[in-house]
Amino acid sequence: MAAVTLLHTKGLSRRFGGLKAVQNVDFDLKQGEIRALIGPNGAGKTTFVSLLSGRIVPSEGQVFFEGEEVTGDPAWRRVRKGIAYTFQITSVYAKLTAYENVALAAQSALSRSGAVRKKDLDRAVAEAIEKVGLSDRARMKAGELSYGHQRLLEVAMGLALRPKLLMLDEPTQGLSDAEIDNFCNLVRDIARTATILLIEHNMPVVMQLADSITVLNAGEILANGTPAEIRANPAVQAAYLGS
Amino acid sequence: MDLGPFLVLATLEGLLQAAVLTLIALGLSLVFGVMRIVNVAHGEFYMLGAVIAWFVASLLSLHPAVGFFLALVISPLLVGLVAYASERLILKRLKYDPEATIVATIGMLYVIQQVVLIGFGPDARPVEAPFYYRIRLPWFGYSAYNLFVMAAAVVLLIGCWYILTRTRLGLIMRATQFDSETAQAFGIPVDKVYGYVFAAGAMLAAVAAVLIVPIRQAHYLMGLDPLLLSFIVVIIGGLGSLRGTVVAALIIGLSDGIISVFFSPTLAKMLSTLLVALVLVFKPEGLFGAKAR
Amino acid sequence: MRQHSAFKVVGLHLAVIVLFFLAQFVLPEYHHLAVTRVMILAIFALGYNLLFGYTGLLSLGHALFFAAGLYGAGLTAFHLGWSVPAAFAAGVGAGFFASLVIGVVALRTSGVAFMIVTMMFSQVAYLASLYFTTYTRGEEGLVMPEAARHFDLFGVTFSLTDPSLRYNIALLLLAVTLIVILIVVRGPMGRVLIAIRENEPRTLMLGYNTFLIKLKAFVISGTISSVAGAAYALLFAYVGSSFASIQYSIEALLFTLLGGAGTVLGPILGTFAMFYLIDIVSGFTVAYLLVTGIALIALVLFFPKGILGTIRERWMTWLP
Numbered sequence: 001m002a003a004v005t006l007l008h009t010k011g012l013s014r015r016f017g018g019l020k021a022v023q024n025v026d027f028d029l030k031q032g033e034i035r036a037l038i039g040p041n042g043a044g045k046t047t048f049v050s051l052l053s054g055r056i057v058p059s060e061g062q063v064f065f066e067g068e069e070v071t072g073d074p075a076w077r078r079v080r081k082g083i084a085y086t087f088q089i090t091s092v093y094a095k096l097t098a099y100e101n102v103a104l105a106a107q108s109a110l111s112r113s114g115a116v117r118k119k120d121l122d123r124a125v126a127e128a129i130e131k132v133g134l135s136d137r138a139r140m141k142a143g144e145l146s147y148g149h150q151r152l153l154e155v156a157m158g159l160a161l162r163p164k165l166l167m168l169d170e171p172t173q174g175l176s177d178a179e180i181d182n183f184c185n186l187v188r189d190i191a192r193t194a195t196i197l198l199i200e201h202n203m204p205v206v207m208q209l210a211d212s213i214t215v216l217n218a219g220e221i222l223a224n225g226t227p228a229e230i231r232a233n234p235a236v237q238a239a240y241l242g243s
Numbered sequence: 244m245d246l247g248p249f250l251v252l253a254t255l256e257g258l259l260q261a262a263v264l265t266l267i268a269l270g271l272s273l274v275f276g277v278m279r280i281v282n283v284a285h286g287e288f289y290m291l292g293a294v295i296a297w298f299v300a301s302l303l304s305l306h307p308a309v310g311f312f313l314a315l316v317i318s319p320l321l322v323g324l325v326a327y328a329s330e331r332l333i334l335k336r337l338k339y340d341p342e343a344t345i346v347a348t349i350g351m352l353y354v355i356q357q358v359v360l361i362g363f364g365p366d367a368r369p370v371e372a373p374f375y376y377r378i379r380l381p382w383f384g385y386s387a388y389n390l391f392v393m394a395a396a397v398v399l400l401i402g403c404w405y406i407l408t409r410t411r412l413g414l415i416m417r418a419t420q421f422d423s424e425t426a427q428a429f430g431i432p433v434d435k436v437y438g439y440v441f442a443a444g445a446m447l448a449a450v451a452a453v454l455i456v457p458i459r460q461a462h463y464l465m466g467l468d469p470l471l472l473s474f475i476v477v478i479i480g481g482l483g484s485l486r487g488t489v490v491a492a493l494i495i496g497l498s499d500g501i502i503s504v505f506f507s508p509t510l511a512k513m514l515s516t517l518l519v520a521l522v523l524v525f526k527p528e529g530l531f532g533a534k535a536r
Numbered sequence: 537m538r539q540h541s542a543f544k545v546v547g548l549h550l551a552v553i554v555l556f557f558l559a560q561f562v563l564p565e566y567h568h569l570a571v572t573r574v575m576i577l578a579i580f581a582l583g584y585n586l587l588f589g590y591t592g593l594l595s596l597g598h599a600l601f602f603a604a605g606l607y608g609a610g611l612t613a614f615h616l617g618w619s620v621p622a623a624f625a626a627g628v629g630a631g632f633f634a635s636l637v638i639g640v641v642a643l644r645t646s647g648v649a650f651m652i653v654t655m656m657f658s659q660v661a662y663l664a665s666l667y668f669t670t671y672t673r674g675e676e677g678l679v680m681p682e683a684a685r686h687f688d689l690f691g692v693t694f695s696l697t698d699p700s701l702r703y704n705i706a707l708l709l710l711a712v713t714l715i716v717i718l719i720v721v722r723g724p725m726g727r728v729l730i731a732i733r734e735n736e737p738r739t740l741m742l743g744y745n746t747f748l749i750k751l752k753a754f755v756i757s758g759t760i761s762s763v764a765g766a767a768y769a770l771l772f773a774y775v776g777s778s779f780a781s782i783q784y785s786i787e788a789l790l791f792t793l794l795g796g797a798g799t800v801l802g803p804i805l806g807t808f809a810m811f812y813l814i815d816i817v818s819g820f821t822v823a824y825l826l827v828t829g830i831a832l833i834a835l836v837l838f839f840p841k842g843i844l845g846t847i848r849e850r851w852m853t854w855l856p
Contacts, residue, residue, distance in 0.1 A: 053741070055741070074745075075740055075741060076740050076741075076742075076743050076744055076745050076746070077743075077745075079741060079742060079743030080743045085741055087738070087741075091735065091737075091738050092738075093731060093734045093735055093738065094734075095734055096730070096731075096734060100727070103727065104727060104728070104731050104739070104742055105742050107724055107727060107728070108742045108743040108744060109743075111724070112743075116724050157742070161742065161743065281648055281651075281652065333833060333837060336837060337836060337837065341647055341648045342594050342647075342648075342651075343836045343840070345594070345596075345648065345651055346594075346789070346793070346832055346835075346836045347832065347833050347836045347837070349786055349789075349829075349832055350828075350829045350830065350831070350832030350833035350834075350836070351829065351833065352829065353825050353826065353828050353829025353830075353832070354826060354829035354830060354833065355829075356825070356829075357823035357824075357825050357826035357829060358823070358826065360822065360823045361821065361823045361826075365822070471659060474652065474656075478652070507667065509663050509666050509667045510667055512663055513660055513663040513664060513667060516656050516659050516660050516663065517656075517657075517660045519656060520641075520652075520653050520656035520657050520660070521641075523645065523649055523652060523653050523656070524641055524642065524644050524645055524649075524653055525644075527645070527649060
C-alpha cells in the first residue's frame with residue numbers, strides 16, 4: 001500500500017516577539033504511522049504541535065490535513081476534522097466523573113454525523129474507558145483519580161474523539177515504570193486505527209514505539225529518519241550533548 | 244451670555260469634575276492594579292467620606308475652616324479603617340477570587356449605603372466651605388473654593404506619583420503588582436500590602452469626597468455616579484496605569500462637564516458608557532495605557 | 537439507576553408545579569398576589585441561572601433583558617395599542633434581539649471584563665429609558681391602558697384584572713420555562729455548558745465551538761429573562777425605569793446564588809425566600825436593601841453553593 005500523506009506543513013513559522021520559536025518547517029506525516037517528535041528543551045516542540053492543533057496561529061506557512069488546507073481553521077474545527085490533542089499538563093474536568101469527561105469527547109465525535117443518541121453515546125464511552133482500563137472507575141470524579149489514571153483518562157478522551165491523528169504531548173511524564181509499559185501497549189493498540197504523533201522525552205519509549213522520528217532543534221527540523229538512523233546521526237548527538 | 248463665557252464656565256466645571264474624578268479613579272485603579280480585584284463598593288467609600296465630613300463639620304460646631312480641615316483628616320482615616328476591616332474580614336477570606344470578590348463588594352456597597360441611610364437619613368445635607376470668596380471674572384463670579392479643590396487635587400496627585408515612583412513604599416507596591424509571588428519570595432509581606440492598598444484606595448475616594456462636599460451635598464446615594472465614571476476612566480486609561488488614569492479622567496471630566504452644559508447629561512452618560520463598553524471589548528488594554536501584561 | 541433518577545427528577549419538578557397550582561386555593565389575597573410576582577421573578581432567575589449557574593458566565597446586566605421584555609410589551613401596548621398576545625410577543629422578540637446583539641459583542645470578553653461590559657450595556661439601556669422620557673416617562677413609568685387589560689383568544693375573553701387568571705398565567709409561564717431549562721441542561725447542550733464552565737480551553741480542544749454555544753446559552757437566558765419582563769408589564773400593568781437598573785441585575789444574581797447556582801430549582805427557591813425576606817424586613821425599615829447586601833456577602837463567604845447546591849452535595853446527588 002502506497003503511503004498516504006495525512007498531514008503536511010509548508011514553511012510553517014511562528015515568532016514570539018523577536019524569538020523564532022518555529023522556523024520554516026516542512027513536515028510530512030504518513031497515514032497509520034507512529035511518529036515521535038523529539039528535541040532538546042526549548043526546541044519548539046510544543047509550539048509546533050500547537051500550530052498543528054490550531055491553538056496558536058502561525059506567523060507564516062500553511063498546514064494541510066488530508067490534502068485540504070486547515071491553516072485558517074480554529075482549533076475546534078480541526079478537532080472535528082480529526083486532529084486530536086491530549087494536553088501535556090493533565091487537563092481533565094476535575095469536578096466531573098470520568099464517565100462525563102469521556103462522554104464530552106464522545107458526544108463531540110458522534111455529533112459530527114447528526115444527532116447524538118444516548119445509547120450510542122453510552123457505548124462509545126464504555127469502549128474508550130475500557131480500552132484504557134478505567135471501567136471500574138467510571139463513576140469517580142476525575143479529580144479524585146490518581147495522576148497515572150488521570151493521564152489514562154486524557155488518552156480515553158482522545159480516543160473517544162475518534163481522531164485520524166492523535167497528538168500525545170509528553171504522555172509518560174510522571175508515570176511509574178509499570179504504568180509506562182502499560183501505556184506503550186495502549187499506544188500500539190490505538191495506532192491500529194489512528195496515526196500518532198508522540199512528543200516525548202523518554203528515549204526508551206520513543207525507540208520502542210516510533211516507526212520514525214523527527215528531531216526539532218532551535219525551531220528547525222534537524223533530522224528525519226528511523227530510530228536507528230536517528231541514533232547514529234552525529235548532528236542529533238551534537239544537539240543533545242553539545243550545547 | 245455669549246458662547247465664549249459659556250465655554251469658560253463649562254471648562255471650569257469640567258476641570259473641577261476631572262480633579263475629583265482623578266482622585267476617585269486613582270483609588271480604584273490602585274486597588275485593581277496591585278490586587279487585581281474590581282471594587283464595586285468604591286463609590287460607597289466616597290459617599291462615606293462625604294457623610295463623615297458632614298458629621299465632623301456639623302457635630303463639633305467649630306469654625307467652618309477648622310471643621311473642614313479636621314474632616315479632611317478624620318474622614319479618610321475612618322474610611323480607611325472601614326475599608327481595611329472589610330478587606331481583612333471578607334476579601335482576604337475569598338482569596339481574591341475575581342468573581343467572588345465582585346459579588347462580595349456589591350454586597351459591601353449595599354451594606355455601607357443602607358447603614359448610612361439608617362444613620363444619616365435620606366436627605367442631602369450641605370457642609371459649609373472653609374472659606375468663601377468669589378473671584379470676579381468679566382462675565383460671572385466664580386467660587387475660589389472650586390479652584391482650591393483643583394489645586395488640592397493636583398497636589399495630592401503629585402504626592403501619589405511621588406510615593407508610587409520615588410519611595411520604598413511605592414517600590415513595594417509596584418513589585419507586588421508586577422508579580423506577587425516573586426515579591427513574596429523577596430520578603431515583601433504581600434498579604435499586608437493588600438490590606439493597606441485597599442485602605443489607601445478607599446482613602447483617596449474619601450479625600451475627594453471631603454473636598455467636593457462643600458460644593459455638592461452629602462447624600463446616601465451619591466456613590467453610584469462616581470463609581471460608574473471611575474470605571475469609565477480606569478477602563479479608558481488602561482487598568483492599573485497611573486498616567487492613563489489621569490489623562491482619561493481629564494478627558495472624561497472635561498467632556499462630561501462641557502457636553503452636560505450643551506446637551507443632556509443623560510445623553511452624555513449614555514454615549515460615554517456605550518463607548519467604554521466597546522473599548523473594553525475591542526481594546527481591553529485601554530486607549531492610553533500601556534499594553535496589558 | 538439512571539432510569540430511576542430520571543423518574544425522580546420528573547416527579548420532583550412536577551410536584552413543584554402542582555404545589556404552586558394547589559397553593560392558589562389556600563393562599564390569602566395578599567400572598568396570592570405575592571406568589572404571582574414570585575413566579576414571574578423566578579422565571580427571570582431561571583433564565584439568569586442558565587448563564588451563570590450552568591455556563592459559568594456572571595452577567596451583571598440581565599436587567600437589560602428583563603427591561604427589553606418589559607418595554608417591548610409595555611410600549612407597544614401603550615403607544616401602538618397592540619393586543620396583549622402581540623405585545624407579549626413584541627417583548628420576547630425584543631429580548632431575543634437584544635441578547636443576540638449584546639451576546640455577540642460581550643462574549644468576546646471573559647471573566648471580570650464580561651461582568652463590567654454587561655453591566656455597562658445594561659446601564660446604557662437604563663439611561664436610555666430615562667432619556668426617552670417622552671415615551672417611557674422614566675422613573676415614574678407608564679400604567680397600561682384599559683385596552684391592554686384583557687384579550688381574546690380562541691373566542692374567549694380573558695381579563696387580566698382577575699387575580700386568579702394572572703396567577704395561572706404566571707404558573708403556566710413558569711412551568712414552560714422549567715421544562716425548557718430541564719430539556720437544555722439534561723440534554724447534550726447542558727453537558728457542554730457545564731464543560732465550558734469547568735474548563736473552556738479544554739472544551740474547545742474537544743471540538744466544540746465554545747463561542748457559539750455560549751452565545752446560544754446567552755440568547756436563551758436573555759430571552760427567558762425577557763419573557764419574565766413582558767409578563768410583568770402585562771400582568772401588573774406597569775412599566776418603569778427602575779426595572780432596568782443595576783439593582784435588578786443584582787437581584788437575579790442574588791436569587792440564583794441563594795437558591796443554588798447550577799441547580800434547576802434553586803432560582804425558584806431563592807426568589808421565593810428572598811422575596812419574603814425583603815417583604816418582612818421592609819416592614820421594619822426603609823433600609824431593606826441591607827438584607828440584600830448582607831445576604832450577598834454571607835453567601836459568597838460561607839455558603840457559595842446556595843441552599844439546593846448544598847443539599848445536592850450532601851444528600852441528593854441526583855438533583856439536576
